Amino acid sequence: MSVSTFPSEHSADTHYQLCATDRQLILATQAGLPLTADPWATLGEQLGIPAEEVLARFQHMQDAGVLRRVAAVPDHYKLGYRFNGMTVWDIRDEAVPEMGQRVGELPFVSHCYRRPRHQPWWTYNLFAMVHGTSRQEVEDKAGQIRDLLGEACSSHTILYSSAILKKTGLRLKKQGDAPCSE
Structure with a gap:
């Protein structure tokens, strides 16, 4: 499964107050x-609401920037993908939007996003996670990314995972809610 999570154009610029129903969801x-x-x-x-309303509420929260995405998160270790490489790329800044989109659409990239450089120590501004059943497979996939990026890329490396971190989504504490605008 490939899910591109290159940043969207909208984000939570304003404070969003969850209503009781959204919080319950x-x-x-x-x-x-x-x-x-x-x-x-x-x-x-x-929750005692129609399925259409559930979908509409999730869509509204995503449109407002409260949720980035709703997606399947497979356990890649159980699927045999035990080699995980965060490929990091030094891309011309003006090329990042287009190249990031193209890299994020590759079927073997699980997520792709832009990050700030921290010169002179860290020159990379595009990150793409690649999983494989061997280190060679990850390196081959990184080679495909390198070919795709062409002259827009001046350098790259692969940072391999050394531990499995628990992945979780949004976690809320129970507290007061705003009224829903039904």
């Missing part, structure tokens, strides 16, 4: 979506 999905044929209907049944 987030609390109900903190451990993941229900593993059912229609997770939106299952969530709606749990």
